[in-house]
Amino acid sequence: MSRMTMIQAIRSAMDTAMGRDDNVVVFGEDVGFFGGVFRCTQGLQEKYGRHRCFDTPISETGIVGAAVGMAAYGIRPCVEIQFADYVYPGYDQIVSEAARIRYRSNNDFTVPMVVRMPTGGGIFGGQTHSQSPEAVFAHVSGIKTVIPSNPYDAKGLLLASIEDDDPVMFLEPKRLYNGPFDGHHDRPVTPWSKHELGEVPDDHYTVPLGKAAIRREGSDVTVLVYGTMVHVAETAAQETGVDAEIIDLRTLLPLDMEAIEESVRKTGRCVIVHEATRTCGYGAELAAIVAENCFYHLEAPVIRVTGYDLPYPHAHEWDYFPGPKRVGDALKKVMEAA
Template sequence: MSHMNMIQALNSAMDVMMARDPGVVVLGEDVGYFGGVFRTTDGLQRKYGEHRVLDTPITEGGIVAAAIGMAVNGLRPVAEIQFADYIYPAYDQIVSELARIRYRTGGEFAAPVTIRTPCGGGIRGGQTHSQSPEALFAHICGLKVVMPSNPYDAKGLLISAIEDEDPVVFFEPKRLYNGPFDGDPDKPATAWSSHPRGNVPEGHYRVPIGLAEIIRPGGQVTIVTYGTMVHVCLASARGLGVDAEIIDLRTIAPLDVETIAASVKKTGRCIVAHEATRFAGFGAEILASIQEDCFWHLEAPIQRVAGWDTPYPHAFEWEYFPGQARVSAAIKATLEAS
């Protein structure tokens, strides 16, 4: 067991899988010689060679198209899109080709492609380096969509994604790369080494795709969240002294409706929180599922906490970001409602 930040955990996952399976290859912009813009692939090309860690041209559609060709010919490519904001030129390849291969070939071909991409804000990257487009991919049949909140889950989920026979879009909240935080921009990040989820096994292990985790049991209100917002919601619940049950989805698609429903039926109150834009964000799907399964158990309207319905604002990043104040207000509102 080692103390790792999320960057180290992701690097370890790829290292473990490349050592175990010669069919695992990594490709993307600057992933080889440079080791990735966030250093997540650092050292892999030196260890496994240029034929397994490939620096590509700046062509996201070409990266995904090449990964699809590799996958249908027996490899397990891990394709990095440098920022989630850059993934749109590859969207047609992902939606029209990658997601449909198993179905359109009647199961003759699978597409074990993992697409890794950093997402979200918090690094003052502006609207072209800060987007959270997970809802666009959760809507696509044939794709699995993952977003971890800590190093332990990041490594275990990435290993599961690489071993999966179906394509996985793996979002990595870049604000969590070096450590968790409490949602306050004026406070430094806490080192992962002091966080229980920073303890990461050095070898192979899996975290199952499609299974949420209750990271804080409680009885007053259920908070459903994922990625960066897990830490904001934890800080809000602690700050208010509320007996909140917090669910880290870990996987966005397929959604673990059973865990969510069981919690909401117990507490009778629910908040859904994510960093992405509110309108048509993935929180709406979570809310609809809760309404369908738990209507007669609800004691108050479901609250949503999310980003603004605007392009990601460079100058007002911390106002856009749904921090502790907005989560705490939602907790108070749902607890006071009757």
């Protein structure tokens, strides 16, 4: 076991996968010699050579398209999109090719590829470096969508994704990349933005896709979260004293329906939290699932706490994020319902 940041855990996952399987390759913009803009791939080219970890032109279409072709012929590419905001030029290949090849070929071809991308805000990156596009991937049948909340899960989920025979969109909350982080040099570190190093096995292990984790057991209300918002919800529960059960979904597709239903039927209340904008966000799907499957167990309406429906606000991103105050208000409101 080693204590790692999420960046180190992600790098360890790729290193482990490349060491176990010569078919695993890593490529993207600046991921080779430079080691990636966040240094997630640092040292991989030196260790495995330029034929297995290499730089590409600034072309998300080319990165994703090449990965689809390689994967269909037996290579296992793990590619990096420098920021999730940049993935849209390659979205057509993800939806029209990667997601459909298994079905179109009657299972003759699979596409074992992973698309890694930093997601969310917290670094004052502005509108084109801070988006949370998980809902546009979870909507597409044939691809899997994964969002870790801690270093241990980051490594285990990434290894499981690389070894999976279907395409996986692996979104990495950049606010969790480097452990303790305040988001701005003149802003004091707050409890919900301080993430300690995680205990991570040095060797190979996997965290199964489609299996949620209970981060905090409780009996009053179920909180459905993923990524950075797991830590926000934990702090909100501590500060309000509400006995909240916090479910870290970890994968949005496949989704652990059993864990959601079991928790909501126990607590009778549900709060959903995500950083992305509200309208048509992934929380809307979760709310529908809870209403359809747990309606007769609910004692209060489902409440969503999300980002606002507006272009990402560069100068006011810390007001845009759901923080412990907004989540805490939702917890108290749902508990006040008759």
